[in-house]
């Protein structure tokens with residue numbers, strides 16, 4: 133079995149839990165509390181900033197320009213296209229996007245960002261891609277399931293969010309997850325079983341952190357004793 137197939141197979145229970153999560157179900161039905169939407173966007177803006185930096189770290193580990201080009205395209209995609217789904221949530225919540233671009237990291241955002249930074253700091257290209265892949269992969273799977281169920285109908289206020297992540301145009305996450313899984317299979321040939329187990333754990337942890345990220349936004353989970361909502365961004369260490 134291809135290594136990528138093993139990853140997808142082992143992550144299937146987590147993917148199902150994500151698809152059943154109340155936040156994702158709220159996207160399906162077009163009903164989510166304003167607080168959950170704004171919390172999500174604030175944290176996701178922070179998370180995607182970290183994602184861009186980890187892409188930059190991936191470029192440093194590339195051996196050729198065709199790999200470099202993938203990460204370059206994706207930095208561009210986050211900066212110029214992935215603002216669209218954030219706008220969808222902001223419009224539904226009735227909150228200006230600019231007001232959500234300085235959120236301090238909540239616990240799961242911190243954990244997820246640090247998990248990716250760890251892969252960049254201690255791993256090879258395959259480790260970085262394994263830690264990053266659940267981001268495009270799970271959103272693509274979520275959106276396409278919702279499309280198959282007809283949830284991207286005109287009555288759904290989140291229709292554009294669903295269509296965005298389910299899109300298969302060239303510069304989208306859809307294409308990206310296939311390309312990343314292919315890159316992982318290519319690189320996996322250079323590693324022994326013990327090393328592949330570490331790489332798999334990075335992937336599985338990121339899948340789990342995807343679930344945590346939805347949960348955190350749905351319940352607006354903050355630090356218990358040092359809440360992020362009481363801090364300004366200039367009062368915390370920036371990464």
Ligand SMILES: Cc1ncc(CN)c(N)n1
Nearest residue numbers: 176179267268271305345
């Ligand atoms: C946490 C998270 N995971 C995935 C995606 C989709 N790129 C996202 N925007 N945010």
